[in-house]
Amino acid sequence: MKILxxxxxxxxxxxxxNFTDNNTKFDTNGVQFVINPNDEFGLTxxxxxxxxxxxxxxxxxxxxxxxxxxxRKALAIGADNAIRVNxxxxxxxxxxxxxxxxxxxxxxxxxxxxxxxxDYNGGMVPGMLAALLKANFVNTCIGLEVEGTQAKVVREIxxxxxxxxxxxxxxxxxxxxxxxxxxxxxxxxxxxxxARKKPLNVVEPVDVTVQTKIEKFEKPAPKGAVKLIDxxxxxxxxxxLHTEAKVI
Amino acid sequence: MSVLVYIESEEGKFKKASLEVxxxxxxxxxxxxxxxxxxxxxxxxxxxxxxxxxDKVLKINNSKLQDFNAEAYADALKQxxxxxxxxxxxxxxxxxxxxxxxxxxxHLNAGYASNVVSLPESASSFVVKxxxxxxxxxxxxxxxxxxxxxxxxxxxFGLKEAQGAATxxxxxxxxxxxxxxxxxxxxxxAKDKVTIADAEIVVSGGRGLKGPENWGMIEDLAETLxxxxxxxxxxxxxxxxxxxxxxxxxxxxxxxxxxxxxxxxGAIQHLAGINASKVKVVINNDPEAPFFKxxxxxxxxxxxxxxxxxxxxxxxFKAKNA
Ligand SMILES: Cc1cc2nc3c(=O)[nH]c(=O)nc-3n(C[C@H](O)[C@H](O)[C@H](O)COP(=O)(O)OP(=O)(O)OC[C@H]3O[C@@H](n4cnc5c(N)ncnc54)[C@H](O)[C@@H]3O)c2cc1C
Numbered sequence: 001m002k003i004l005x006x007x008x009x010x011x012x013x014x015x016x017x018n019f020t021d022n023n024t025k026f027d028t029n030g031v032q033f034v035i036n037p038n039d040e041f042g043l044t045x046x047x048x049x050x051x052x053x054x055x056x057x058x059x060x061x062x063x064x065x066x067x068x069x070x071x072r073k074a075l076a077i078g079a080d081n082a083i084r085v086n087x088x089x090x091x092x093x094x095x096x097x098x099x100x101x102x103x104x105x106x107x108x109x110x111x112x113x114x115x116x117x118x119d120y121n122g123g124m125v126p127g128m129l130a131a132l133l134k135a136n137f138v139n140t141c142i143g144l145e146v147e148g149t150q151a152k153v154v155r156e157i158x159x160x161x162x163x164x165x166x167x168x169x170x171x172x173x174x175x176x177x178x179x180x181x182x183x184x185x186x187x188x189x190x191x192x193x194x195a196r197k198k199p200l201n202v203v204e205p206v207d208v209t210v211q212t213k214i215e216k217f218e219k220p221a222p223k224g225a226v227k228l229i230d231x232x233x234x235x236x237x238x239x240x241l242h243t244e245a246k247v248i
Numbered sequence: 249m250s251v252l253v254y255i256e257s258e259e260g261k262f263k264k265a266s267l268e269v270x271x272x273x274x275x276x277x278x279x280x281x282x283x284x285x286x287x288x289x290x291x292x293x294x295x296x297x298x299x300x301x302x303d304k305v306l307k308i309n310n311s312k313l314q315d316f317n318a319e320a321y322a323d324a325l326k327q328x329x330x331x332x333x334x335x336x337x338x339x340x341x342x343x344x345x346x347x348x349x350x351x352x353x354x355h356l357n358a359g360y361a362s363n364v365v366s367l368p369e370s371a372s373s374f375v376v377k378x379x380x381x382x383x384x385x386x387x388x389x390x391x392x393x394x395x396x397x398x399x400x401x402x403x404x405f406g407l408k409e410a411q412g413a414a415t416x417x418x419x420x421x422x423x424x425x426x427x428x429x430x431x432x433x434x435x436x437x438a439k440d441k442v443t444i445a446d447a448e449i450v451v452s453g454g455r456g457l458k459g460p461e462n463w464g465m466i467e468d469l470a471e472t473l474x475x476x477x478x479x480x481x482x483x484x485x486x487x488x489x490x491x492x493x494x495x496x497x498x499x500x501x502x503x504x505x506x507x508x509x510x511x512x513x514g515a516i517q518h519l520a521g522i523n524a525s526k527v528k529v530v531i532n533n534d535p536e537a538p539f540f541k542x543x544x545x546x547x548x549x550x551x552x553x554x555x556x557x558x559x560x561x562x563x564x565f566k567a568k569n570a
Contacts, residue, residue: 137319160438217387226544229545
């Protein structure tokens, strides 16, 4: 099986979010970048296929040279090849178009992307990629088995889960639950050494027409101070929730 | 040229989120000086939709569409857009809508903005405000394509009643074999439980509750309030609660009216997931817990004493105000 895992390079979850250039650009100053958590669940599942059922695993990112350490980390975890499409990621559609262009040549049986990236939370790339490639797609994937050309996928729905079947080639939007948190891997020394020798191919982008454009960013207004309530006076809390906040 | 809105239903009933996206569609239609067309799947009585601004309903009745199917639903919606010559398509941000919207956007060659929290700034340039960085910021996004797909966050716009009645029309899209290449074999859904996605109130517990055996008081409180239960990440990682209850940056976002956090410290990743909630109450024995900075109301003290007491008092309050 040939697997492609799409890797988004995102600010670490503890990052403070700030903007520069008149609130038009994300301020990367002091920000640590990581593999998008949803993609990491997918990458770990791909490693399982590689080790248990036999598969080759490529990883791909659309982004400038600064994203290469993130791809190297995916190689250190065990991916075989990395591909970087040499253009900054500007919106979900543009990223999906670039990915589709590479994927259509690659003959992949399974393409794994994250349900959404934790920076722009678009939740667009996996579905758009599937539509562009005319391949089957299952989102919010929390279980995946493949036998021959048939996949059985469990997907999270509001208030439960659903099992679906689909033929390969298949694209999934991965999320927590696809593998256990404890199965996520930290690259070891040997992995890091090996990753240095693995190929990281840089490919040039295709032209994409812009569909959406971020004009500016804004931070939420600062919140007022918390109202503390005496634990012996819970009636006051109930009254406040009823009359002031009007939520009960 | 109407504004098209996908109205989700369950067993023929419309969810609040569907009425909310109908209200949003009406808001856009007013800006553009046009009408709202709603699309429903296998729902008979659509009269309620008129109250929320829908002028015309396209009713799709097809037994093959009984289970949600992203590809088939997206194909049907595309044909409805073509028929109505719609320039704006509005969907909710339920798990199903988030599944089909990117497919629909590509089929329509439309720009798609998700997690939208307000109407466009003007009818001429379609700039919408959306949450980004898991609610730690907003981005103002201009959708520059001719057709636009807008995913509206729950509880962001609210319900707006309108004067009007919706006319209904049967609509039979042409569906192809390829639309059914992903097939549902089993659905496992808690029937009588409020889900985090739909809940107005969420009661959430963290590691401070010490163990899964102590969740009874959380469930009791949730029952009194008609709330959904949720938890912090370590709680689901340790298997005390299912993954589907994990709230936060790597779990679920919550956009309820009230979020009650019990024994949760308020780490940045957790707070990111609940920023969109309107009112936050925290119960924690550590007055230094970061959650107190994010909360509207706080009680410093032992959850094991406070929660059962609060539940009793809420029951009395409910009885009096019933
Ligand atoms: C990549 C990454 C992603 C993450 N994503 C998420 C996420 O999506 N969601 C998430 O929640 N976390 C996430 N985390 C974890 C996060 O950093 C915190 O570790 C987590 O939120 C802490 O959970 P907690 O508050 O339940 O536990 P703790 O930090 O252990 O806090 C427990 C709280 O309970 C209080 N307490 C203890 N006993 C009592 C009592 N008897 N009565 C009242 N209060 C009591 C304590 O004072 C403390 O404040 C993520 C971490 C990483 C690294």
